[in-house]
Amino acid sequence: MEIDPRAGRVAVLTNPTAGRRRHRRLVPQLLERIAAAGELDVLRTTSAAEATAACREVVAAGATTLVVVGGDGTLHAAIQAVAGSQTALAVVPAGTGNDFAAALGVPADPMRAADSVAAALRSGGTRQVDLARVTNGDGAVRWYGAVLAAGFDAIVNERANRIRWPRGDRRYDVAIFLELVRLRPRRYRLVLDGEPLEVSAVLVALGNTASYGGGIRICPTADPADGKLDVVIGRTMGRFTLTRLRPLAYRGTHLAHPLVDSYRATTVEISAAGVVSYADGERCLPLPVTVTAVPGALRVLGA
């Protein structure tokens, strides 16, 4: 039975570090706008792990709606708790990329998004979209909403997380440079709905929705209502070709490149040596993993 979001507890998760702290001063105003629809239970957390734990508590306590004020990483923390539950998720984009919020059709302006959350809390109504579930042989389970990267982008993220200096976004520039210099194709073994596929590749992305990295439409035809993942593979290519694919990927036209393949499957097994996957921009599980599209696993506030 669907919980009526008009009656019941509404929790809000905020992440003051999202969006390079740009929206931090906006948070009180955003909360005020959402609170126009009724009382809010504001969760105070200081890390992704704390955020997931706090969200799990409110979901277990029967919260009807969890509003997330943050970017893809904050959403990722919340999704771990709401996946498969009756609690509806609502989003006020306050991150840098906000790719999952965009895929859900949320207004890009946080004030407008907060107003539409308040309106949806008043009118009630939810819809369901797919999520992707990542598992490994050790029983670990992670959910994601947007894209899982298992190629160059994941390797750059992993490198950036190990760099102590420079700090901030400059770490990514340094990591991209370092990983472009040492770029080499890796041998990937995939199984797409039972069909094995062995390929040497530099890019591998599994999309529930189209974009990551703030609008890079790596899986441009991914649809979170089709019960499937879009699998995009950039085969063996040099750093020059890889770099030239990037502007194409913002438009989603990279799929026409002869070295880029795409597939669609419900369950994808993927293995490669020495790669840690990243999902929604967050460190996920080391390969090998199995990723499954789970239809309707996320209830979203609003029609």
Ligand SMILES: Nc1ncnc2c1ncn2[C@@H]1O[C@H](COP(=O)(O)OP(=O)(O)OP(=O)(O)O)[C@@H](O)[C@H]1O
């Ligand atoms: N409640 C929280 N408090 C502090 N940090 C959090 C919390 N929830 C998540 N985080 C971490 O904060 C980091 C930044 O958050 P988030 O990803 O939402 O913002 P962003 O990086 O600016 O946006 P985007 O991912 O959309 O580009 C993430 O790596 C995430 O793990």
